[in-house]
Amino acid sequence: MSLRADFLVRHPGGPEIRASFELELGRFAVTILFGPSGCGKTTVLRVLSGLARPDSGTVVVDGQTWSRVPAPERGVGHVFQEPALFPHLTVAQNVAYGLRRWPAPARDERVRLLLERVGVAELAGRRPGAISGGQRQRAALARALAPRPRLLLLDEPFAALDRVSAEQLKRELRSLLKAEAIPALLVTHHRGDALSLGDHLLRMEEGRIVQAGRPEQVLTGITSDGGPGAETVVRARCTGRREGLLRLEAGSAVLYAADPGNVSEQVHLCIRSEGVALERADTGALSHRNVLPARVEDLRAEGPLTRVRLDCGFPLEALLTTWACRDLDLRAGAVVVALVKATAIRVIPVDGQGPRYDGPIHR
Amino acid sequence: MEWSAAALSLRLALCSVGLLAPLGVALAWPLAFGRFRGKAALDALLLMPLVLPPTVLGFYLLELFGPRSPLGRAWAWVSGGTLLFSFSGLLAASVILNLPFFLQPLVAALGGVDRRLMEVSATLGERRARTYFRVTLPLAWRGLLSGAILAFAHAIGEFGVALMVGGNLPGRTRTLSIALFDQVQAFDLAAAQRTALALLAFAFLVLFATARLRGREPA
Numbered sequence: 001m002s003l004r005a006d007f008l009v010r011h012p013g014g015p016e017i018r019a020s021f022e023l024e025l026g027r028f029a030v031t032i033l034f035g036p037s038g039c040g041k042t043t044v045l046r047v048l049s050g051l052a053r054p055d056s057g058t059v060v061v062d063g064q065t066w067s068r069v070p071a072p073e074r075g076v077g078h079v080f081q082e083p084a085l086f087p088h089l090t091v092a093q094n095v096a097y098g099l100r101r102w103p104a105p106a107r108d109e110r111v112r113l114l115l116e117r118v119g120v121a122e123l124a125g126r127r128p129g130a131i132s133g134g135q136r137q138r139a140a141l142a143r144a145l146a147p148r149p150r151l152l153l154l155d156e157p158f159a160a161l162d163r164v165s166a167e168q169l170k171r172e173l174r175s176l177l178k179a180e181a182i183p184a185l186l187v188t189h190h191r192g193d194a195l196s197l198g199d200h201l202l203r204m205e206e207g208r209i210v211q212a213g214r215p216e217q218v219l220t221g222i223t224s225d226g227g228p229g230a231e232t233v234v235r236a237r238c239t240g241r242r243e244g245l246l247r248l249e250a251g252s253a254v255l256y257a258a259d260p261g262n263v264s265e266q267v268h269l270c271i272r273s274e275g276v277a278l279e280r281a282d283t284g285a286l287s288h289r290n291v292l293p294a295r296v297e298d299l300r301a302e303g304p305l306t307r308v309r310l311d312c313g314f315p316l317e318a319l320l321t322t323w324a325c326r327d328l329d330l331r332a333g334a335v336v337v338a339l340v341k342a343t344a345i346r347v348i349p350v351d352g353q354g355p356r357y358d359g360p361i362h363r
Numbered sequence: 364m365e366w367s368a369a370a371l372s373l374r375l376a377l378c379s380v381g382l383l384a385p386l387g388v389a390l391a392w393p394l395a396f397g398r399f400r401g402k403a404a405l406d407a408l409l410l411m412p413l414v415l416p417p418t419v420l421g422f423y424l425l426e427l428f429g430p431r432s433p434l435g436r437a438w439a440w441v442s443g444g445t446l447l448f449s450f451s452g453l454l455a456a457s458v459i460l461n462l463p464f465f466l467q468p469l470v471a472a473l474g475g476v477d478r479r480l481m482e483v484s485a486t487l488g489e490r491r492a493r494t495y496f497r498v499t500l501p502l503a504w505r506g507l508l509s510g511a512i513l514a515f516a517h518a519i520g521e522f523g524v525a526l527m528v529g530g531n532l533p534g535r536t537r538t539l540s541i542a543l544f545d546q547v548q549a550f551d552l553a554a555a556q557r558t559a560l561a562l563l564a565f566a567f568l569v570l571f572a573t574a575r576l577r578g579r580e581p582a
Contacts, residue, residue, distance in 0.1 A: 071485035078486040084479045085470075088501045098487030149487060304493050 001025040003151065007057030009043050017207040019044045023185065025061070025150055028178050031083035032194040032215060033187045035204030041187040044204070045153045048185070061150075077182075079150035081159045084134035091115070091139045092124040100146035114142040117176060118280050134165025141173075145180050146149070152177065154186040158193070171262065173197060179196065195233065195268040195348045200202045216268055220315070231307075231317040232271040235350075238263055245342055253313030255288040257345035266350040273319035274309065275344030279337045280328055289342035296334040299325065306330075312338050365558065366536050368542035375450070375538060376518035379457040379533020380465075380511050386458070387465040387510060393493055393513075394466065395473035413463045417523025424528050453536050454531035457518050464517050465510040475501055509573045516569035520562055537551050 004021040010016050017040035023031055034306030046058060047053035059066040063069045066074065079116045080187055085094050092111050099107040114119040114120070118138040122145050128139070137157060145150055155174075158166035174197050177184050188194055194215050199219045205212040211218050236255070240247035245256045250269060257269065278294075294312035301307075308318045308324045316338060320330075395400065405503065412420055428434050428446035440448045446452035464575040476499050477503040500507065522540040527537030529543065539558060 048488050050487065071482075072488045072492070074486075075488075076486060078483070080479060080483070082479070083482050084477070086480060086502075088498075097484070098489075100489070118440050143483075143487070250444055326512075 001062055001150070003048075004059075005044075005048065005062045006045055007054035007059065008358060009040075009047060009052065010055045011043075015040065017043045019209055020049070020210065021067060021209055022153070022200055023183065028181045029199045030174060030177060030182055030184045030186055030197050032198035032201040033185055033204060034189065034191070034201050034215075034218070036189055037169045038195045039187075039204045040207040042225070045078065045185065045187060048072050048077045048151070051078070064179050073224055074097055075147070075150045077144035077147070077152040079137075079140055079144045079152065079154045079157050081156045083128070083133070083137060083140035083160075085136055085139055085143070086262045087128050090125050090127055091131065093118060094128070094139055095142045097143060097144050110146055111142075114146055115139075117179060118142045119172070132306055132358060134161050134169065137161055137165070137169060141169075141176070145176075149182060152182050152184040154184055156187050156189075158188075161335075163213050170197065171297075191233075191270070192346075192348050195218060197271075200325050211352060231273045231319075232269070232315065234269050234271075234314045234316075236267050236269050236314075238265050238267055239349075248347070251314035253292050255292070255340065255345065257347050258343050260347050263347060263349045267352060267357070268348040270346040270348065271275055271316065272344060273317045276310075276316060276318035276342060278308065278318055278324075278328060278330070279338040279339060280334075290338075290340040290345075292338045292340065294338045296330055296338050297333055299330060310336070310338055317342075364536075365539070365542045365546075365554070368558075369471045369561070370536050371534065371537065372519050374537040375434060375453060375457055376515045378454050379461055380515045382454070383465045383514050384459060387462065387469060387514075388500065388507070390462075391466055391469045392475055395470045409466060410463045412460045415572065417460075417521075418527060420460065421456070421524040421527030422460070424524065426454050428455070428528060442581050447528060448530045448532060450529075452537055453525055453538075456524050456528040457521060460521060460524050461514040461518050465514040468509035468513065469503065469506040472503035472509075475506075476502045505576050508574055512569055512573050512576075516566060519565060544552040568576075 001024070003025050005022070006020045008016065008018050019040075033044060036361050043052060047054050050066070050069065055331075057206050059184055085091070086097065092115065095111045095114055099110060102110065111124075112121070118169065119133050119139055120142070122129070123135060123139070130134055131139070137160070141157065149190055158169060161169065170193060173206060186197060193272055198215040201213060201215040203218050216235050220231065220233045234250045236248040236250035238246050239249050242256075242261060244259055246259045246263060246267075248255045248257060248267065248269060255269065292312040292317065296309040296313075297309040297311055299306050299308050301322065302319070303324060306320055306322045308320060308325070310316045310318060318338065328334075330336070372435070390409070394409070407547070416492055420441055425447065426432060427434055427440075430439060430447070434499060435446055438444070442451070446455065480498050481494050484498050485491075494568075496572075520540050521538070522544065525536070525538050526541055528543075529538075531537050533542050537545075539562060543558040543562070546552075546558060
């Protein structure tokens with residue numbers, strides 16, 4: 001099963017949004033739709049769920065064109081930024097809403113199971129007005145999952161939550177989706193969420209999908225998300241802990257980074273180029289935990305600074321003053337030592353330990 | 364107080380609301396959410412009874428319900444009677460006259476329901492009509508109730524159209540407000556006082572109830 005989208009939406013007097021991508025639907029995978037606010041991510045979701053019509057182009061699912069298929073017949077779940085629970089129904093009735101055609105015993109069992117999975121079983125009889133924002137969003141997630149949609153769209157589901165509820169839900173979301181075996185398309189502009197939750201990533205900018213690939217590949221070199229950027233994003237395996245530091249294996253290199261807690265074996269490392277220093281030789285005692293032999297791949301001038309691409313067992317970027325590059329006599333092919341402070345590495349845990357999704361996802 | 368007139372007024376108002384409820388619920392949906400040609404004209408047409416002098420509306424209904432009109436003839440063929448000067452004719456006039464009183468608060472309340480809830484319903488597999496009955500209408504219940512109360516109260520006190528279409532037949536078309544008119548004409552001021560006071564108190568209670576309902580609406 002696959003979904004192929006190729007459409008254009010024109011907002012009157014506003015931007016033009018063009019989306020062209022493919023999603024695998026048959027099996028569980030989380031695809032991230034990543035980009036800054038206002039780049040058209042929400043519009044893409046609305047077209048997929050049938051809440052908005054494209055001006056041209058269409059969505060094709062398993063050879064069936066969706067232009068004339070109304071939202072209720074698409075089997076696409078949609079979780080909005082705001083939970084949007086039906087205020088006149090209880091939490092359980094909200095979750096059961098999409099199960100009208102199910103026989104009562106199966107429906108009750110499904111509702112019970114989902115409320116338990118999202119952790120709001122004890123609130124089944126409450127009205128949405130009587131529970132917290134985080135609990136409402138969990139109930140909304142259960143409601144969208146209940147009819148077993150073939151694709152679940154999540155439009156910044158953490159945006160309206162306080163930090164604690166958002167962090168909790170983030171930790172559980174991936175395993176929840178996996179337990180239900182429902183493929184999901186998650187909109188976010190936070191690279192941390194993209195890295196920890198996604199198997200694949202579509203990057204949007206100014207109404208276009210400009211890049212697709214694995215999250216760490218696409219997000220390497222991108223700092224325009226408004227959050228703390230990091231030019232180097234690399235997958236690593238956590239192989240030990242010592243004095244509050246994690247021992248991490250990335251490619252053939254070993255690094256140490258501050259332990260953020262809640263880290264499973266698989267992680268992403270985000271390293272800002274400004275946090276990387278270079279030496280021409282290993283000078284011995286340094287405060288840097290990470291002293292990595294590296295080879296200079298290439299240099300690129302950025303005003304008074306120079307961006308240096310390195311291979312130190314994994315691709316790494318450093319940002320130096322042009323003066324320093326001259327002092328070090330840096331050239332492509334030069335052998336150097338890269339110094340990275342353990343505190344300059346941000347470790348993002350990767351949820352779920354199952355095999356990663358590598359199927360076709362875009363053209 | 365003339366109890367038969369009071370009973371007739373009450374019966375008329377209850378039957379009017381009983382007919383207005385399904386008709387109003389069906390009409391409110393396109394008025395609140397529909398986008399079609401002629402919507403403004405339909406809006407204006409349905410609101411006309413609010414601003415037309417009752418005698419003007421009464422005159423046209425007299426023409427429409429008359430024994431020589433197509434509707435009058437059809438009615439005579441079906442029921443064997445006439446629409447004019449009968450309870451059925453009075454009821455039909457009352458429904459037309461009170462439709463805007465029922466529709467106005469209902470359409471306003473429907474327009475105030477969060478659109479996203481309807482979108483959520485669509486993504487959960489429900490088509491528009493079912494979404495209307497499962498989500499939109501239940502959330503607009505205050506508007507539905509205000510409309511029903513206003514239409515009921517207005518039907519109780521209607522005078523002009525009732526007199527023109529129904530005449531003044533005791534037990535059949537003589538409503539409380541027509542009885543009051545008769546009492547004043549006959550200089551029975553004591554009876555008129557009682558009837559007027561009853562209608563006044565009733566009107567106040569109704570408006571008070573709707574104000575309370577509105578006051579409880581979430582901001």
